[in-house]
Amino acid sequence: MVILYIDMDYFFAACEQLKNPELKGKVVVIGTNKEDNKMKGVVQTANYEARKYGIKSGIPTKDAYKLYKDLVYLEADEPYYEKTSKTIMDMLKGYGFPVEQESIDEAALDLGDVGYEKGIGIGKEIKKRINNETNLPCTVGISFGKTFAKMACESSKPDGFGIVTENEITDFLKTKPVKALPGIGPKTEEKLKILRINTIGDLSDSDPLLLKEKLGIVGIELYNLSNGIDKSKVVEFEEVLSIGRERTLNEETTDVTVIKNMISELSKEVFEESAKKNFWFKDVGIKVRYADFTQATKSKTLNHYSSSEEEIERIGAVLIKELMNKNNKKIRKVGVRISSLMKGNSQKRLIV
Ligand SMILES: [Mg+2]
Incomplete structure (x- = not known):
């Protein structure tokens, strides 16, 4: 099985730069609140330049100003991001493989048994087409499971192309911190730390029964992932009305x-x-x-x-x-x- 994972880079900020090219090179923050109430909100997306100053998604806007006082603050233009997202998603669906939209700017494609060589070809073509047709950068990850494809993508950002095959997965995972696994938030990270599990390698060497006892069924899923077993599938539709x-x-x-x-x-x-x-x-x-x-x-x-x-x-x-x-x-x-x-x-x- 070959899964492609596509994730747009700094999507909201990149969209804003497309609308207003003068923003290029400036420190740009997209916030959750309107301009007149911005200090009470949080940073939704920060562009590459802002990240250099330690500004990132989720921090309070007032803290972002402490990190860089001359930043450009913009309020999110959701209709525009949504329209751009639809263009990208429609293009992906045009390939005829099952597509799962994971968020406004992320999607997974199940290429089935095409093999890595052909999969890489399709992935490169998609990346080029997105760049050509929207003028926006993205990163593509390829692997044999959805979670690993996402991780391959994440570790190749920005504007990258990451491949992790069955033979490479153990080395790819072992030195990464546990939080690199999708689904591990600060709470789970803390619980694992108490068990002296810091890296994914530590997780793979741990006792699955103990993980189950401490984390429930998620513990088993994480144990499997840490050992290179990825059962996540591309699901086309989620029926939430x-x-x-x-x-x-x-x-x-x-x-x-x-x-x-x-x-x-x-x-x-x-x-x-x-x-x-x-x-x-x-x-x-x-x-x-x-x-x-x-x-x-x-x-x-x-x-x-x-x-x-x-x-x-x-x-x-x-x-x-x-x-x-x-x-x-x-x-x-x-x-x-x-x-x-x-x-x-x-x-x-x-x-x-
Ligand atoms: Mg993204």
Whole structure:
């Protein structure tokens, strides 16, 4: 099996540089918040120049300014990134192999049993076409499993091409820190450290039963990966249609403040769930159930995909107002739901 993994380099920052070539060579930070509220947000993407100063995804924007006070701050232009992403994903799908979009700027292709030679040819052609057709840099990884292809890609960034075959996998893995394995976050890293497991090599020499005891079933998966066994597959579609939360109020009410507070609480929960699963949304809907058990729903479709908690809350508040103006019945239950989902950017999610 040959898997290709394609990951755009500094995707949001690269898109911004394409829109505005004067940004080239400058320290650019794309933030999660609007300009007037930027110091309260975090860095979503930093370009290559910013990374040289230690600025990276997930750090508070105010800390980025401490690292480099003259940086260029931009707020994310999600509709533009989404459009660019679609161009790339459509091109990848055009090859006719199963494609799994892992995030807005990452995808895996299952080339089946074409062999490495042909796989490398296809990978190089894809890299060239992306560069030619979008003017954006990317890195490609090739291996015999999806996780290893991703790691081959990661270790060849930026603008690289990484190949790890069955014969090379042991050497490739053994000296890397455990956190180089996708899925190992700071918490798991800490647990492994206590067991004196620092490198993937240490992990491969450890006791799988002990790993299972400490980490659950994930422990076995990590043990397998550390020993060069990658069972991850390219899955074309993930069937998640919507994410919603609803709750019954303590007391039936027509009080706008109480209802709005509930909407904002539910919006937060819906947002957190979507962030965890790495989804962006296009539709926001609310549902109310009245004291007489009748119910009403209302929804709004955005003209772009969004990943903003504020947006869910703001639209929820508008929709509930419209419903309450139309009908003065007491409300007993409120729901918030987002739908029309697509995979979003993974870097940003590391923060949560
Ligand atoms: Mg990327």
